[in-house]
Amino acid sequence: MVVNYWLALLFISFFGCCVGSFLNVCIYRLPPNLSVAYPRSFCPRCSNPIRAYDNIPLLSYLFLRGRCRHCGEKISWRYPLVEALTGGFALALFLKFGLSLSFFSFFAFVAAMVVITFIDLDHRIILDVISLSGIGIGVLVAILGPTLTVKNSWPSPRYLPRVKQFLSLKLLAAWFMYQWLDCYRRRA
Numbered sequence: 001m002v003v004n005y006w007l008a009l010l011f012i013s014f015f016g017c018c019v020g021s022f023l024n025v026c027i028y029r030l031p032p033n034l035s036v037a038y039p040r041s042f043c044p045r046c047s048n049p050i051r052a053y054d055n056i057p058l059l060s061y062l063f064l065r066g067r068c069r070h071c072g073e074k075i076s077w078r079y080p081l082v083e084a085l086t087g088g089f090a091l092a093l094f095l096k097f098g099l100s101l102s103f104f105s106f107f108a109f110v111a112a113m114v115v116i117t118f119i120d121l122d123h124r125i126i127l128d129v130i131s132l133s134g135i136g137i138g139v140l141v142a143i144l145g146p147t148l149t150v151k152n153s154w155p156s157p158r159y160l161p162r163v164k165q166f167l168s169l170k171l172l173a174a175w176f177m178y179q180w181l182d183c184y185r186r187r188a
């Protein structure tokens with residue numbers, strides 16, 4: 001029983017890493033509008049296709065010591081980082097929700113966030129294909145799911161005073177900033 005549980009945790013983490021491996025492909029291929037399905041992954045330097053046994057999340061990177069098997073080109077540390085990150089999120093969500101619709105809906109959300117974050121870091125853009133389809137999926141899941149509802153999008157009344165406080169501080173800061181910049185502009 002206990003062994004099964006640890007095996008399940010290991011499996012979910014590995015599943016997350018595999019999804020992370022696919023997210024890497026999305027991060028690099030979506031901005032230039034390339035297909036995420038074809039062609040298979042290849043080394044950008046020697047163009048050799050990456051074989052299945054060299055494409056195992058995390059493990060292959062460690063085994064190949066971060067270099068291409070054929071030409072020795074360094075593989076970016078971001079590949080294993082995105083894989084580990086996604087694996088970690090999968091594990092955390094599984095521990096919270098178990099294997100449920102909530103797990104899959106939150107995991108899809110997190111995966112979209114990972115792709116958005118890294119594309120944003122590289123290109124300073126958030127692609128419509130992720131954000132707009134995310135809205136559609138979000139509404140659908142809110143209708144189907146028991147935990148993720150439209151109500152979750154609003155702060156609970158308990159936190160409302162704090163949210164208001166935060167917003168007013170932000171507005172105040174923005175007002176000061178504006179005054180300061182305006183002062184500067186007039187002097188110039």
Ligand SMILES: [Zn+2]
Binds near residue numbers: 043048068071
């Ligand atoms: Zn190579």
